[in-house]
Amino acid sequence: DTGVSQNPRHKITKRGQNVTFRCDPISEHNRLYWYRQTLGQGPEFLTYFQNEAQLEKSRLLSDRFSAERPKGSFSTLEIQRTEQGDSAMYLCASSADRFQIETQYFGPGTRLLVL
Amino acid sequence: GQQLNQSPQSMFIQEGEDVSMNCTSSSIFNTWLWYKQDPGEGPVLLIALYKAGELTSNGRLTAQFGITRKDSFLNISASIPSDVGIYFCAGQSLMDSNYQLIWGAGTKLIIKP
Numbered sequence: 001d002t003g004v005s006q007n008p009r010h011k012i013t014k015r016g017q018n019v020t021f022r023c024d025p026i027s028e029h030n031r032l033y034w035y036r037q038t039l040g041q042g043p044e045f046l047t048y049f050q051n052e053a054q055l056e057k058s059r060l061l062s063d064r065f066s067a068e069r070p071k072g073s074f075s076t077l078e079i080q081r082t083e084q085g086d087s088a089m090y091l092c093a094s095s096a097d098r099f100q101i102e103t104q105y106f107g108p109g110t111r112l113l114v115l
Numbered sequence: 116g117q118q119l120n121q122s123p124q125s126m127f128i129q130e131g132e133d134v135s136m137n138c139t140s141s142s143i144f145n146t147w148l149w150y151k152q153d154p155g156e157g158p159v160l161l162i163a164l165y166k167a168g169e170l171t172s173n174g175r176l177t178a179q180f181g182i183t184r185k186d187s188f189l190n191i192s193a194s195i196p197s198d199v200g201i202y203f204c205a206g207q208s209l210m211d212s213n214y215q216l217i218w219g220a221g222t223k224l225i226i227k228p
Contacts (some may be wrong), residue, residue, distance in 0.1 A: 004157075042203050042218035043158070056215070091157050103148065104205075104216060106157035 004107035006092050012113045013082055020078045021110045025094030032075050033104060034067055035091040036060065043091055049075060082114045121204050121219025128194055129227050136222040137188040138204035146207040147180050147187040148216070153200045161202075162189070191224075199226050 005024045013019050025032045030051050035043035046065070047057045051072040061067075064082075069075040079086055089111050093104040121138045128134060138147070146165055150158035162173050164180035164187060171178055177190045187206070191198055201223050205216040 006157075040221075042205075042221055045215055048215070089155075089157075093157075103146070103160065103163050105160060106150075109155075109157045111155065 004092055004094050004105055006090075006107035006110050008110055009108060010111050010113075012115065014115050015084060016081055018078060018080045019082055019112065020076050021090055021092075021112075022074060022076050023092030023094075023107060024074045025092070026096075026105060027073075029094035029096045029105075030072070031095045031104075032069055033093040033095075034075070034077050035093065037089045037091055037109070046077075079112075082112075084114050087112055087114045119204065119206060119217045119219045121222055123222055124220070125223040125225065127225050127227055130194060130196060132194055134191040134194055134198070134224060135188060136202060136204075137186060138206070138219045139186040140206055140208070140217070141185075142208050143184040144187075144206035144208055144217075145184070147178070148205045149176075149178050149187070149189045150203045150205065151200050152203060152221075158203055194224075194226060196226055199224055 004026055007022045011019055033048040034046040036046055037043045045058050046061050047067050049069040052069050064080045067077045089109045091109045092107045095104045119138055119140045148163050149161045151161050152158040161176055162171050162178040167180055167184050168182050169180040175192045180187055201221045203221045204219040207216055
């Protein structure tokens with residue numbers, strides 16, 4: 001396994017369009033996280049899954065955002081009716097639940113630009 | 116809410132110099148993680164610390180988990196050009212049962228030519 005992968009790496013879209021990003025975590029990891037990062041800032045937590053269950057969502061995650069992890073493996077993050085303020089890097093991370101210790105490994109990110 | 120202060124915000128150093136950065140939290144952590152992020156890429160895990168007082172090295176990098184469980188530092192010895200990037204600390208608080216990480220704002224390392 002080569003680590004967390006994300007697709008696409010870059011996405012340019014027009015305001016109002018829907019976009020979907022995919023994350024493939026490290027295969028034995030049961031936790032999967034989505035973050036958003038804007039220039040000059042650290043990652044901001046959006047949501048996370050333990051297996052297929054979405055356990056927490058940040059207040060940052062508006063109704064236009066939805067995430068799924070249907071089989072407990074890969075995950076998708078969809079943004080509907082994109083706005084210019086959605087432009088950011090969207091990062092996915094995964095971790096294994098071991099003795100309540102959290103070590104997250106990140107993918108390369110999907111950079112979204114909304115025109 | 117819980118906060119994590121990372122300093123310095125940026126560093127301008129000469130190649131070959133040693134670098135030191137640190138993070139302090141307002142609450143007790145049980146995990147400290149140090150990541151490096153290059154432009155346009157995701158953060159890459161450098162060092163993970165799980166025990167108070169723990170000192171761990173990864174090549175020229177050394178990090179320590181503070182005895183008070185409220186701070187951590189990262190040292191880079193003999194810096195080289197590829198060390199340029201943004202370094203983030205992140206920690207897991209004992210008070211958070213959802214295993215979420217709290218992140219510092221990053222330290223940008225710039226090496227003067």
